[in-house]
Amino acid sequence: MKIELEGLTNRVPGTGDFITIDYAKCNNCECCLIICVMNLWRKKEGKIYIVDDYQSKCLECAACYQICDASAIKFQYPTGGTGIVFEKG
Amino acid sequence: MKDFDLIIVGAGPGGSMAAKTAAEKGLKTIFFERSRKPGEKNSSGCGLGPRMFRDFPEMMKELTPDKCPSMRAGTASRNYFVNNDDIVSGYIMARPTESVSYEPAKSWITMNVYRSEFDPWIAKFATDAGAELKTSTLIVDLLKEDGKICGVIDEKGEKYRAPIVIGADGVISTVAQKSGLRNKWAQNQVTLTLQYDFQAPSDKIDDIMGDETLAVWWGSNFPASYQVFFNDGFHQGLGNWMNWWDKNPLYYLNRVINLKYYQRLLKILDAKPRELQSHLLPWLDYPFNTHTDSVILIGDAGGFPCPLEAEGIYPAMVTGKIAAEVASEAVTSGDVSKATLKRFDEEWQNTSIGKEFEAGCELWNIWKALPFSPKETMSWFVPMIMEILGGIFDWSQPHALRVRQIISHVKSYMPKATPFIMTYVFPLIAKVFEDDLDKLMDPKKIMKVLPKLLDMLPQKKKKRGG
Numbered sequence: 001m002k003i004e005l006e007g008l009t010n011r012v013p014g015t016g017d018f019i020t021i022d023y024a025k026c027n028n029c030e031c032c033l034i035i036c037v038m039n040l041w042r043k044k045e046g047k048i049y050i051v052d053d054y055q056s057k058c059l060e061c062a063a064c065y066q067i068c069d070a071s072a073i074k075f076q077y078p079t080g081g082t083g084i085v086f087e088k089g
Numbered sequence: 090m091k092d093f094d095l096i097i098v099g100a101g102p103g104g105s106m107a108a109k110t111a112a113e114k115g116l117k118t119i120f121f122e123r124s125r126k127p128g129e130k131n132s133s134g135c136g137l138g139p140r141m142f143r144d145f146p147e148m149m150k151e152l153t154p155d156k157c158p159s160m161r162a163g164t165a166s167r168n169y170f171v172n173n174d175d176i177v178s179g180y181i182m183a184r185p186t187e188s189v190s191y192e193p194a195k196s197w198i199t200m201n202v203y204r205s206e207f208d209p210w211i212a213k214f215a216t217d218a219g220a221e222l223k224t225s226t227l228i229v230d231l232l233k234e235d236g237k238i239c240g241v242i243d244e245k246g247e248k249y250r251a252p253i254v255i256g257a258d259g260v261i262s263t264v265a266q267k268s269g270l271r272n273k274w275a276q277n278q279v280t281l282t283l284q285y286d287f288q289a290p291s292d293k294i295d296d297i298m299g300d301e302t303l304a305v306w307w308g309s310n311f312p313a314s315y316q317v318f319f320n321d322g323f324h325q326g327l328g329n330w331m332n333w334w335d336k337n338p339l340y341y342l343n344r345v346i347n348l349k350y351y352q353r354l355l356k357i358l359d360a361k362p363r364e365l366q367s368h369l370l371p372w373l374d375y376p377f378n379t380h381t382d383s384v385i386l387i388g389d390a391g392g393f394p395c396p397l398e399a400e401g402i403y404p405a406m407v408t409g410k411i412a413a414e415v416a417s418e419a420v421t422s423g424d425v426s427k428a429t430l431k432r433f434d435e436e437w438q439n440t441s442i443g444k445e446f447e448a449g450c451e452l453w454n455i456w457k458a459l460p461f462s463p464k465e466t467m468s469w470f471v472p473m474i475m476e477i478l479g480g481i482f483d484w485s486q487p488h489a490l491r492v493r494q495i496i497s498h499v500k501s502y503m504p505k506a507t508p509f510i511m512t513y514v515f516p517l518i519a520k521v522f523e524d525d526l527d528k529l530m531d532p533k534k535i536m537k538v539l540p541k542l543l544d545m546l547p548q549k550k551k552k553r554g555g
Contacts, residue, residue: 001346001347001352001355002343003285003343003346003362004362005365008285008362008363008364008365009364009365010364012125034334034335034336034337035281035331035334035338036337037281037283037337037338037339037365037367038367039337059365059366059367059368060130061281061283061367061368061369062260062261062369063281063331063367063369065261066261066273066274066276066279066281066331066369067276067331067332069276071273075261076227076229077123077227077261078227079227079244080123080124080224080225080226080227080243080244081123081124081125081224081225081226083124083130084130085124085125085129085130086128086129086130086131086132086204086205086364086366087203087205087364088159088203088205088286088288088319088322088363088364089128089130089131089132089133089135089203089204089205089286089364089366
């Protein structure tokens with residue numbers, strides 16, 4: 001059984017950017033690629049990045065921020081009143 | 090600039106309890122929530138323990154299905170043992186036992202609620218008591234004057250002043266960071282926990298699960314996975330420390346979902362996936378750096394979830410209440426120094442939470458080594474347990490011969506089981522009985538004695554009646 005993730009999350013749009021990566025600090029350890037449940041971190045041509053539409057997919061768990069021992073990932077919760085909504089949390 | 094006696098960042102159960110307590114003591118109190126209403130950003134922590142109903146009876150007796158439609162009392166729990174081939178090889182169902190000493194713990198082990206209903210319910214106690222709740226407001230910094238903390242600043246730059254700030258803002262705590270109490274957890278102090286919510290008809294859950302509304306799935310191919318039933322659905326989730334994961338965490342949760350047994354359960358429950366949730370959860374052997382000048386951290390922000398199974402709401406409520414009481418006295422006396430706020434530690438250490446953390450290190454260690462080490466430990470633990478439990482219900486041989494076969498087979502697990510018992514079980518026993526078990530703790534002695542003891546058991550001395 002494959003569970004389709006599409007439709008399993010609700011959001012209030014308008015978060016703005018709330019996750020950024022500092023390439024001066026990133027050491028390419030790839031921990032963020034493994035830890036993200038939604039698979040939003042990718043690597044292309046040796047460079048790690050977060051997908052463009054992460055704001056409409058992110059679960060706001062902050063795992064990428066926590067796992068980053070290089071402190072390259074900056075995370076601040078989205079603007080008040082926006083972002084993920086857990087109706088059955 | 091707005092002035093208050095007390096500011097609380099976060100309107101989860103801990104923040105709301107702190108706000109209620111402070112408002113009742115006459116403090117001008119405000120508590121902030123980043124979402125549109127409390128509970129909207131929260132997942133998990135949804136099994137309320139009986140200690141909440143014992144310690145906060147006046148509040149909890151008002152928790153009724155009309156205010157919290159998702160609530161479902163769980164009298165019994167089930168532990169599924171899943172073998173290395175992903176087959177459920179046995180399970181144990183248990184109800185509250187004869188030694189349980191108070192109600193409602195005699196009647197049920199957990200009351201399950203969705204946070205989207207429970208958190209607003211508890212926040213209303215605080216607003217009814219006179220505390221101001223400001224929602225859709227993200228606090229991004231602490232207000233400081235002459236290097237001293239004196240309030241908070243929201244993302245729009247609005248400033249709020251108070252002599253004390255309580256950080257009830259969860260695992261990634263802005264209050265902890267900006268006060269210098271903690272920049273970041275170490276990777277073995279925090280877990281990633283993810284879960285599916287499934288919808289299922291209430292009558293199906295009644296018919297199939299009865300009052301068994303909590304289950305743990307123990308296996309060697311995934312970290313222990315919990316199942317919590319609500320009125321019209323259930324959660325299936327799992328977690329582990331941050332540095333444990335070697336592939337996408339969803340892979341491990343999907344392994345549980347794809348067990349044949351689980352698929353059958355989904356089918357007969359007529360269950361459909363409804364939501365996916367993921368969050369971090371502090372899991373400490375002992376809370377540390379809980380306060381400084383003008384700041385107290387409570388609940389998840391302070392690292393208070395239970396060191397064994399991470400119950401979080403009850404510790405948040407207990408520490409929230411104590412923090413507000415300590416803050417109230419400090420504000421009244423005009424002394425909000427770290428030395429004064431140290432009373433917060435003294436007070437929570439004297440509660441049920443403090444007693445839990447007295448064995449925190451031993452509980453944390455055994456949890457990490459057992460359910461959170463599926464490959465290393467559960468791979469022999471499950472077959473060993475099932476050899477004992479399932480082996481005796483077997484008539485493939487004369488029964489005495491079967492017992493000898495079982496013991497002989499269990500012996501083969503001893504090279505792995507014995508060091509585990511020495512390293513994790515004996516220290517816990519020593520802590521529980523507050524006794525020095527040095528004699529038992531010497532691995533050499535045990536390894537010398539244990540095989541001899543086991544050798545004695547399967548030997549057949551002589552034929553009876555011969």
